[in-house]
Amino acid sequence: MRPYLSILVIAVASLVIAVAPALAQQYRAPRTANGEPDLQGIWEAQNTAAYNLLPHAADLGIPAGLGVVEGGEIPYKTEAAAKQKENFKNRATLDPVGKCFLPGVPRANYMPFPFQIFQTAKDVAILYEFVHAYRLIPLDGSKHPEDIDFWMGDSRGHWEGETLVVDVADNNGDTWFDASGNFHSPDLHVVERYTRTGPNTIHYEATIEDPKTFTRPWKISLDFYRQEQKGLQLLEYDCYAFDEPSK
Secondary structure, three states: OOHHHHHHHHHHHHHHHHHHHHHHOOOOOOEOOOOOEOOOEEEEEOOOOOOOOOOEOOEOOEOOEOOOEHHHOOOEOHHHHHHHHHHHHOHHHHOHHHHOOOOOOOHHHHOOOOEEEEEOOOEEEEEEOEOOOEEEEEOOOOOOOOOOOEOOOEEEEEEEOOEEEEEEEOEOOOOEOOOOOOEOOOOOEEEEEEEEEEOOEEEEEEEEEOOOOEOOOEEEEEEEEEOOOOOOOOOOEOOOOOOOOOO
8 A cells, every 4th residue: 555545544544433432422322121222233344344453455355444443553562563464474374263263352343244232131142143153241240250261252341321331351362353463462351332323323442452462552443334124134154264274
């Protein structure tokens, strides 16, 4: 990508990210029976973050994208930056999703597959079409378990006005953020924010912390769009690791 084009792409992406929270504050979501904002439905991201969180040109079948990282930079430590470059170089064989492992959080939310949100007074559940992944998010103020890790982490949520805030800990260190080798350590901690910004949109933010890998916390920001086709439902997607050698 040419330098001047990269600067323009980052500027446009930053403007979109800056405007989205203001738009979110102008909308009051419909309510569930217990009076909480209603996030229920089938949703899907419509961007290229699953391929690369950062602004990128089209390459090897990957569509171009504006990126979803605020500021257009992932603040890797020096050694971690070198590892990311090695991951990118070998992404076709190293990407955990290519081996049919669960994508982890936040990547599960912007894979090119729909997901469905359900709500009760006590929990929020998210079901993903990709490899039958799911998350159950208690809203009871309970704490994360200790000395254990999960491919999808452990999620605990609460409401802040119009926004569902989800704290995700107990992540393992084997997932990537995208197909371009952006990665983390087992110390990953994610705080997600889900806010309805219109009848058919949810604005999503994820603040990412990992002191072993990054010099500071950083944030991604994007939107989910309601899928309303007649008779729509989540279908089964069973992954096959085509890149593995035949036995």
